[in-house]
Amino acid sequence: MAKFIFVTGGVVSSLGKGLTCASIGMLLEHRGLSVRLQKFDPYINVNPGLLSPAQHGEVYVLDDGSTTDLDLGHYERFTNTKLTWYSSWTTGQIYQRVFEKENRGEYQGATIQVIPHITDEIKHCIKRLASSDIDVVITEIGGTVGDIESLPHMEAIRQFALDVGKENCLYIHLTLIPFLKAAKELKTKPTQYSVGQLRQIGIQPDILICRTEVSLSQEERMKIGLFCNIATDAVIEEKDKDFSIYEVPLSLTENKLDQIIVDKLHITKAAPLDLTDWRELTRKLRNPQHEITVAVVGEFAGYRDAYKSTYEALEHAGVQCNTRIRILWKPSREVLLPDTKYELNKVNAIVVSGSFGESEIDGKIESVRIARENNIPFLGIGLGMQAAIIEFARNVMCLENANSTEYDKDSANPVISLLDERRTYIRDGGTLKIGADTTVFKVGSKIYDAYDKNQLAYERFRHRYEFNNQYREQLERSEMQITAMSPDSLLVQGVELLNHDWFVGVQYHPEFKSQPTKPHPLFLALVNAAIKMSSKNKN
Numbered sequence: 001m002a003k004f005i006f007v008t009g010g011v012v013s014s015l016g017k018g019l020t021c022a023s024i025g026m027l028l029e030h031r032g033l034s035v036r037l038q039k040f041d042p043y044i045n046v047n048p049g050l051l052s053p054a055q056h057g058e059v060y061v062l063d064d065g066s067t068t069d070l071d072l073g074h075y076e077r078f079t080n081t082k083l084t085w086y087s088s089w090t091t092g093q094i095y096q097r098v099f100e101k102e103n104r105g106e107y108q109g110a111t112i113q114v115i116p117h118i119t120d121e122i123k124h125c126i127k128r129l130a131s132s133d134i135d136v137v138i139t140e141i142g143g144t145v146g147d148i149e150s151l152p153h154m155e156a157i158r159q160f161a162l163d164v165g166k167e168n169c170l171y172i173h174l175t176l177i178p179f180l181k182a183a184k185e186l187k188t189k190p191t192q193y194s195v196g197q198l199r200q201i202g203i204q205p206d207i208l209i210c211r212t213e214v215s216l217s218q219e220e221r222m223k224i225g226l227f228c229n230i231a232t233d234a235v236i237e238e239k240d241k242d243f244s245i246y247e248v249p250l251s252l253t254e255n256k257l258d259q260i261i262v263d264k265l266h267i268t269k270a271a272p273l274d275l276t277d278w279r280e281l282t283r284k285l286r287n288p289q290h291e292i293t294v295a296v297v298g299e300f301a302g303y304r305d306a307y308k309s310t311y312e313a314l315e316h317a318g319v320q321c322n323t324r325i326r327i328l329w330k331p332s333r334e335v336l337l338p339d340t341k342y343e344l345n346k347v348n349a350i351v352v353s354g355s356f357g358e359s360e361i362d363g364k365i366e367s368v369r370i371a372r373e374n375n376i377p378f379l380g381i382g383l384g385m386q387a388a389i390i391e392f393a394r395n396v397m398c399l400e401n402a403n404s405t406e407y408d409k410d411s412a413n414p415v416i417s418l419l420d421e422r423r424t425y426i427r428d429g430g431t432l433k434i435g436a437d438t439t440v441f442k443v444g445s446k447i448y449d450a451y452d453k454n455q456l457a458y459e460r461f462r463h464r465y466e467f468n469n470q471y472r473e474q475l476e477r478s479e480m481q482i483t484a485m486s487p488d489s490l491l492v493q494g495v496e497l498l499n500h501d502w503f504v505g506v507q508y509h510p511e512f513k514s515q516p517t518k519p520h521p522l523f524l525a526l527v528n529a530a531i532k533m534s535s536k537n538k539n
């Protein structure tokens with residue numbers, strides 16, 4: 001039977017619960033266990049795909065088309081667990097399930113209440129992940145203990161131990177131990193209150209993970225343990241990592257977290273920990289031999305986390321190439337300013353990101369022009385690929401006012417237009433292609449080479465517009481080649497330039513499929529091209 005780990009957070013938000021859960025998952029996988037991860041978000045939204053990246057960071061897309069919180073990106077980067085619709089729940093989605101059941105008459109006229117109906121639904125969504133092949137289910141409860149919105153979740157996980165037995169459940173609480181510079185002291189009181197609140201709900205944490213700027217002494221751990229009713233060795237320090245998030249699991253295992261989990265849950269089949277690959281990764285991260293600058297252009301470039309997966313994917317490729325990647329974040333609208341144009345001319349590579357609904361397309365088109373005319377390695381993602389086609393149509397094919405109908409409904413040359421309804425299904429009130437699908441590469445192309453001469457890949461899409469096939473013949477006669485397509489050859493999924501060292505645009509989102517020890521082929525090829533270019537420029 002699967003064991004269950006519940007991770008809650010206290011004192012303040014943004015403590016990095018997602019990273020901690022991902023790190024726990026990674027450590028347990030490296031002990032030969034099979035894990036599943038999931039997150040409950042306390043907000044009421046039913047569709048996280050509609051949340052603004054400026055508020056919540058990027059919308060992360062899973063293979064099955066679920067649009068989720070960016071923490072699920074950490075889960076997929078740190079572990080090999082399979083994430084599905086059941087891995088991500090908002091409060092709104094839980095209520096929606098309950099309303100649907102009511103409509104189907106499943107409650108037989110009973111009064112619907114938070115306890116038991118909402119809590120039962122939450123427990124059901126946790127149990128669904130515990131299939132017979134799974135050793136541990138890790139459930140992250142979003143928000144902070146004490147939030148009104150989190151209460152039903154806390155109640156549900158409290159009840160969970162009654163249902164499956166306390167010996168099969170582990171409660172981990174992530175908290176902050178602030179360091180007061182004036183007093184030169186670590187303060188444990190907020191943590192005591194936070195654990196106190198959990199205990200009022202009926203949850204006694206088994207393990208406390210303490211985020212801290214400075215190391216905790218043995219006395220401090222004893223004191224925290226005493227006040228919070230937790231054994232000293234289960235008070236684990238998680239010191240701030242100013243260098244790389246990939247060092248988090250290493251410090252957690254130094255503090256024996258995985259062993260404590262395995263012992264407390266009596267998991268006898270756990271193998272000894274082998275972190276050879278991960279240690280090699282962090283060693284390479286710390287010892288780069290080159291440095292390159294990559295510009296990432298997007299509307300939300302000013303917001304931390306809005307392009308989280310792109311940032312990570314570049315770093316993964318950089319590690320593989322022993323290269324430190326310096327990112328120049330450029331909000332699309334700024335590209336039109338003369339100073340920024342000059343700056344972009346000097347970078348080693350340009351990535352133009354995807355986007356939904358925002359209208360800063362002109363800055364993206366200008367970034368494409370700079371990359372194309374100056375032979376700067378270029379990767380266009382989603383809208384980035386569409387911008388590459390529009391730029392080429394306007395400036396090389398001389399198609400006047402070429403545009404996407406997303407930005408100009410009456411464009412004289414709509415080279416990008418709404419997806420053909422027959423090939424998509426309805427989501428978000430419109431036609432949207434979302435989730436993973438097969439893409440077929442043209443043999444001999446740069447994309448095909450990047451994928452190690454594989455002709456097929458399974459990549460994640462999220463778009464409503466596509467290349468307009470009426471312009472296909474014209475494009476195929478030009479220097480912009482169509483080199484990735486849907487298996488039925490109807491949907492253009494990738495283009496590249498013949499007379500350029502490395503210029504690729506893809507309709508899908510490669511950033512969602514990159515892992516630190518397995519960088520995505522397109523990011524790897526981009527970084528390699530950038531390194532080549534930068535050494536050529538130096539000589």
Ligand code: GLN
Nearest residue numbers: 354355382383463464465
């Ligand atoms: N907004 C564009 C579309 O819907 C591009 C989306 C994206 O970047 N993935 O087609």
